[in-house]
Amino acid sequence: MAQADTARAVTPPSQTEIGAKAAELRAQATDVQTQVRTQRAALEAARGQALTDQAAYQAATASIVSRLQVGTPKGNPRLVAAAADATARLDAVEGDQTRVRALADDVRRTGERAAAILGETRRTLTLSGAVEEDHALLHEVEDETNGLVVQLARLNREVDADVARQTQLIGVERKRLAALQVSIQRGELVPGAAVTSSAAAAPAAERTAAATPAPEKKTERPLVVIRFDRPDVAYGPQLTTVTKEALTRVPGAKFQVDAVAPRKKGEATDKARAAAQKEIDGVVKVLVDAGVARDRITTGTRSSGTATGPEVHIYVR
Incomplete structure (x- = not known):
């Protein structure tokens, strides 16, 4: 990014109307670049929080499974409380998903803005009344905005993939929690309760591919x-x-x-x-x-x- 900042300083705006428009478009592109950096940082922060919340959830359910495996009275209130804690931790994971969904909307809006800046830059290049410096500046803005469009497309794909993985994780684990609650009432593990949460690492479709190809x-x-x-x-x-x-x-x-x-x-x-x-x-x-x-x-x-x-x-x- 430092190189891009240096490139933008090479061509100052002229005093023409086209030069003023080019300077305005440069400012808009710079603002979009800042948004991209912020959104990338937000995605990395959301990923870190999701990993923390998923690990806490997995630890909570693992302790319940361990206790059930060695035997426990039916409806053990300690395990009932532990199940409630696990549910709250899975709710936190779902909250992480909600934040990433909101980020996905922000990234799409930024992508639309970048596309609009790119279109306006190209339109301005066709207008009469420009000097050479104006076109040089507009071409710089065009190149920079093209790069931003590519970055935003990549970021959008990553966000969508994260949302899909989290959706699969939550769906699988809601069912497992229900099985765990039945297990606690019976004092023994029932089918589906002891499955480890591998959904955090791979989508459900990938986990079942060997048995039922999709x-x-x-x-x-x-x-x-x-x-x-x-x-x-x-x-x-x-x-x-x-x-x-x-x-x-x-x-x-x-x-x-x-x-x-x-x-x-x-x-x-x-x-x-x-x-x-x-x-x-x-x-x-x-x-x-x-x-x-x-x-x-x-x-x-x-x-x-x-x-x-x-x-x-x-x-x-």
Whole structure:
């Protein structure tokens, strides 16, 4: 980042209207850069807290399992209290997930802002009345903002992956806690109560893959997740950048584009599925414009336990 700061100091704004606009765009890009740093730090802090809370939860449940394994009276009040403590610790893990979800929303909004700055910078480059210094400054802003778009795409993928892992962990452990509570009332372990919490280290789909293989797209991480939770989501520039990066790494890559809706049944889910399907053509057009051959793009629909509204997920094969 120090190099980028030095680069920005090379070209001061001129006294033209274009120069003033370029200076304004530079200030906006600098602000976005600060937001990216803050959000990256917030993600690392959230990960550290999640690990701490998960470890505390696992220790609490392990002590209950150990006591049940050696024998204990039915409904032992000490174990009832220990189960309540374990529940509170799992609630803390769920609170960590809520904070990461909020961070995901912040990262997406920052990504949209970066894309808007990039678009405005390119538009300003086409305006009349600029001097050479104006274009030099605008090109610097364009390069810096392009880099921010890439950073935000990566950060968005990491946040989404963390949310998915935590969702799987909480779902598995809520069921285990229920089994532990039944075990305490019976004074002996029941099936499902003694399973160790490996969900913190790997998604549930990965843990069960050997026994029940799942379709590839359900276990692999999407290249991009686009959430259409507001009108006019500005995903085009960010998706273009990420797609070109993927093509640079794998020139012959194939892309799977899925319209995704929540797994729950009901009218809201039906509307979300229809809304996601309407966005497919626009997403495919961006991929084609970015250099993906149309015959290397397939589309589909599916549901997701982590989706809260209409989404489009893009996978590279």
